[in-house]
Amino acid sequence: MKSVTEEAANQPSHQLQAEAGKTNLILKTPKGTRDFSPKQMAIREEIFGTIISCFKRHGAVTIDTPVFELRDLLLDGHWEESKLVYDLKDQGGEMLSLRYDLTVPFARYLAMNKITNFKRYHIAKVYRRDNPSISKGRYREFYQCDFDIAGQYDPMIPDAECLKIMHEILSALQCGEFLIKINDRRILKGIFDTCGVSDARFEAACSSLDKLGKMSWEEVKTEMVHERGILPEAAEIIGHYVQLSGGERLIHQLCQDPKLSKSQQAVEGLEEMKLLFEYLTLFGVRDQVSLDLSLARGLDYYSGVIYEAVLLRQPNGHCKEHPPVDSVAGGGRYDGLVATFDPKGQKVPCVGVSIGVERLFSVIEQKLEMSKEKIRMKETQVLVATAQRNFLTERMKLINALWGAGIKAEMSYKKNPKLLNQLQYCEETGIPLVVIIGQQEMNDGVVKLRDVATRKEIDIPKENFIEEIKKRLEK
């Protein structure tokens, strides 16, 4: 176990030795977590806004669930990597853990409320005690943006919509070119069956396969043979298949494959894959999609089609030297998960997509940084200012009228602020209009209206200054 001080030593940028009172407080956020500044929040809110409007365009409602769940419900066979789950301390009462995704709570919600069809999105934080990597945008606390369709429907129709949504969001966020890799757990199962890998070893083998991209095939093969109990000859054949990728022609070729075509599961998966490609063509997203037999997805609960989107180029135009490994969205079909929560084991077929917003955020943040584009953090429209002493009461009356009219307005909290400081504040924060009040204006029954960009000032009668300002803001 590392001490708090050792841990902190890994995060030099967030660190500050505080000696408040007698204790040595280390002023930092917990390992693998971070604060978001107003500027970052402005960027994030725009990203979330884009994602939510896409989810709504596809008719989804939203739900919320608690950040922690009963530990037994969360872990009971749903996730292999339970060592990555944050547990709460036993303080008497129930044993709780922080959710590690939004899919398991969704399945619990469906089973608990006996819901058999549902289209919902859920945007919330999840928690994994993973090894954080700031450069890769991998944190211990991070947002997921999930869209799922539950219900018994005809093959690949909801699945195609999930892929369409993934495509719409990645296009709208303008993070550069992307590729959506697709596979089907049933095709993988067929391949492994063909090679004589037992059912018991299938999940473990998938979780090795999932590392392809981060590791070379040789390394993955070694892990399969030495840690997952796969015979070297079998690994050889698996290796042949999982290096294949393509489109309709590959599907056709696999359907003809003498070994694979004997696996009923593989045939089912391939037939539906053919259908899926047709639907994706109708939805106009076919070009960014590729069947990739190496795609495995780490989670146990997937039962059919699976997919993952990767960025091909950074938005600044530089093609990366190494093959793309940055997964920015993923998902798939999980027809058995809800049944594990249901007393009677009733099945509710589900398919969903999860947008990895943290990785996208860091790409967009970098892009904005390079473009030097100025980001407004606040929406204030008017500053109520004065150049003279003793105009606090008047400023308060004016700002109160502005707020009453729904206009976003601020004023200095000092009794006698300097005009220069007030105008500088407008420049810095992007406030477009200033209302200035002073003795001359009081005498004339007017307020001075200053346009921050042009520096032009005009007097307007106090009686209708709200209407005047509204007119200008509408432009």
Place this chain on the structure above:
Amino acid sequence: MKSVTEEAANQPSHQLQAEAGKTNLILKTPKGTRDFSPKQMAIREEIFGTIISCFKRHGAVTIDTPVFELRDLLLDGHWEESKLVYDLKDQGGEMLSLRYDLTVPFARYLAMNKITNFKRYHIAKVYRRDNPSISKGRYREFYQCDFDIAGQYDPMIPDAECLKIMHEILSALQCGEFLIKINDRRILKGIFDTCGVSDARFEAACSSLDKLGKMSWEEVKTEMVHERGILPEAAEIIGHYVQLSGGERLIHQLCQDPKLSKSQQAVEGLEEMKLLFEYLTLFGVRDQVSLDLSLARGLDYYSGVIYEAVLLRQPNGHCKEHPPVDSVAGGGRYDGLVATFDPKGQKVPCVGVSIGVERLFSVIEQKLEMSKEKIRMKETQVLVATAQRNFLTERMKLINALWGAGIKAEMSYKKNPKLLNQLQYCEETGIPLVVIIGQQEMNDGVVKLRDVATRKEIDIPKENFIEEIKKRLEK
């Protein structure tokens, strides 16, 4: 320690005995927490929208902080009731706790980033292992909506804005009449000083006083005398003061009070209270505000003005029999908190307001329930439907065009859905328009457009069906 089963027995409504596999899973959310359904989320999002637009109108930016903090940072003298804090299990590494409010993380953020003036809002979940009471809207996981102003300014100007914000939000949410009780820790300190209560006993006495409303004065007095070490004579005098409430006249009267006027702190508090009432009059919120000497607020970090809003009537018009106890918003000034985090102890004066959105939500939810008003959970504008078999491809092409034009559209995920079911879905979910495609329409190069409310149907040419639909939706 209660077993999981015992705990669950207290929540019969959320409970379902599941026997998935071999284990007896109890299908519920953790004690004191809940899920929110799409209907509840629709109501909540409107409430959050109202609150956020008020915060933005007053020029606030937003930040985010992690849901957990280093335990030492969170607890180091900041909260008396540390037994109510959720701790995370020691899994190696740092000792962490879930935040119990947004104020302490805000102060930590300011100190860590050396920020000395800042106006931010933060809407997020906080956690308290309190005794949950569903009927009172008291949960263990709940949202807080905080607005705070940090910086060295002239007295009571930011404080008045916080109260103005509280007033604007409670008015906008239409939860019925409300009263904002105001007091000042310095006035309370003066009263306790006058009665010879030592500094050491002041915080504890405040925390007893905070129970007034939930307990009678006699009970509070007993607690003060027997548990907080206050002399009976002192308690008697305290009792005289804390039962006073009023406005400018009471302030004037207290300024003349022979005992209180000897306390420098009380005089300072009273002078600024006078100023605050002037500002609140200018902001047009004076009528809903009352100086109430019994108001203490439970948290240690308050150093000046404190306030709390209570609902006077339920929005259905029934005046409640008992005096109001439902606090729906609160806050105050805490000038010393940031310094406790700062290595050099630098002071950053702060004042803020926190909206208790859970209580407001349950009032609004009840009000809507009674009004039988229908709440739309989704925003879908068009359903793409068919009355005939084998029109999936056509439906997919049409819906793809609608999505491409930014129109919110859905279609059935069945290959050959029944028209009646499709129309019923529109009625249930409030979708106003249906695009219907069939053989006749195909032959004629049109689509049928049905208005769900009027049941009128017209054919429109397929070339410009998007424009036609847009025109209708704009109405």
